[in-house]
Amino acid sequence: MKKMLSIVLFMAFTTLSVAQERNMTQTEIKAFKSEIISKTKEIQSLSTDFTQYKNMSFMSKEIESKGEMLMQVPNKLLWKYTSPFAYSIAFKDNKISINDQGKKNKIDIGNNKKFAKINTLIAGSVSGNMFDDKEFKISYFKNNKRSIAKLIPLSKEITQYISQIELYFDEGQSTVSEVKLVEPSNDYTRIVFKNKKTNIKLTDASFTN
Numbered sequence: 001m002k003k004m005l006s007i008v009l010f011m012a013f014t015t016l017s018v019a020q021e022r023n024m025t026q027t028e029i030k031a032f033k034s035e036i037i038s039k040t041k042e043i044q045s046l047s048t049d050f051t052q053y054k055n056m057s058f059m060s061k062e063i064e065s066k067g068e069m070l071m072q073v074p075n076k077l078l079w080k081y082t083s084p085f086a087y088s089i090a091f092k093d094n095k096i097s098i099n100d101q102g103k104k105n106k107i108d109i110g111n112n113k114k115f116a117k118i119n120t121l122i123a124g125s126v127s128g129n130m131f132d133d134k135e136f137k138i139s140y141f142k143n144n145k146r147s148i149a150k151l152i153p154l155s156k157e158i159t160q161y162i163s164q165i166e167l168y169f170d171e172g173q174s175t176v177s178e179v180k181l182v183e184p185s186n187d188y189t190r191i192v193f194k195n196k197k198t199n200i201k202l203t204d205a206s207f208t209n
Helices: 002-020 026-040 113-127
Strands: 021-023 045-055 063-072 076-083 087-092 095-100 103-108 136-143 146-153 164-170 178-182 188-198
Touching: 026 136
Parallel strands: none
Antiparallel strands: 021 136, 045 063, 045 188, 063 076, 076 087, 087 095, 095 103, 136 146, 146 164, 164 178, 178 188
C-alpha cells in the first residue's frame, strides 16, 4: 500500500512539473526576444543584490552565498561576495582582479579568448542579452508567470566549464531574475537577483576591489 501511494504521488508530482513548463510558440519566442533585446539596449549600468546556491553531487546541502553585483557597458563587471566571507572578482580594462579576503591577484585577459568569452557570458547572463544563435543552441519555455531561455554553448572554451545556461525572467521584467549554470558533471550554480537598479551612476572606482 505504501509503495503504491509513493508511485501515485511521484506520478502526480511529475505530471504537475511537466504541465507547469511548456515550449513557447514561435510567436511567443519572437515577441519575447524582441522585448528583451529592445530593453537591454537601454541598459548602460546595473546593480543588484544576489544570493548564490552551489549544488554539488557529493554534498547533501547547497552552499549559499550572498553579495552585490555591478555592471557597466561595455566591459566592466564586479561580483562582491559579503557572506559567508568577503571575496570579490572584477572584470575591468581587459583584466580580472581578485580580492580574496585581502589577498589580491590580477590576470590579464587581453589575449586570452577563453576568459574574454567567460566575461561576455557572465555579463550577458545578468542582462539577458544572450540570444546569439551562433554562440548557443537556444530553447524557450514558459513556466507559470516566468519565461525561460535554455542555452547550450557551442564554444569549446565554454563547454569545458558550462554545459547549459538557464535564464529565468519574471513576468514584466526585461532583465534576468535567476541564472542557473550547469556544469558538465551536472553540478550547478543557481544565482537569484533582487533589488535591481538600472542606469545608475558608476565610476572606475566602483569596480576597484
